[in-house]
Amino acid sequence: KQEVTQIPAALSVPEGENLVLNCSFTDSAIYNLQWFRQDPGKGLTSLLLIQSSQREQTSGRLNASLDKSSGRSTLYIAASQPGDSATYLCAPSTDSWGKFQFGAGTQVVVTP
């Protein structure tokens, strides 16, 4: 069974700093991996989907890298803003049916 670990569990940074969020997974034979954010009491918002054939994916201030051989993905958020405060979840899928295994998330607080 795929085990997904996100480190750190919580992170507090001042506005403007870059954020680095780590995700590790035990089964490197992934199909793809998706990053989400979740605001308190809300649903999940898709941030980036990175395919197994890709090394990285970028969207605005967000960049996700994928190293399948080491079972790791990293989400970088440049020049953080208070609006980036949320819980960030990574979810790899090991089959074509889109069945995700979720990590517990990293709770981020960006202080003004």
Next chain:
Amino acid sequence: DAGITQSPRHKVTETGTPVTLRCHQTENHRYMYWYRQDPGHGLRLIHYSYGVKDTDKGEVSDGYSVSRSKTEDFLLTLESATSSQTSVYFCAIRATSGMPPEGNEQFFGPGTRLTVL
């Protein structure tokens, strides 16, 4: 938001009663999923569907059943609700209507908060 709605958004029920949650999508996506989210366990897959009348079990399917008689609706039924099924339930769709290519994002609904007393 991929046109996903969930109903009801909140529900309180008693142990032993059946409960049905509805997920509705407006964009004709083939794949739909039900997850539950609990503190300490994160999000876990309950059931998923890959077409009308085509469903399969996920990681935590015991005590749940699903039905999909129309593309747009995916129903989750708790046959006899228990306190351990108190949770937030999320529906998701995969943004494709064809075969499962790898590059298809999943989008989530707003969730249903269920409390079983």
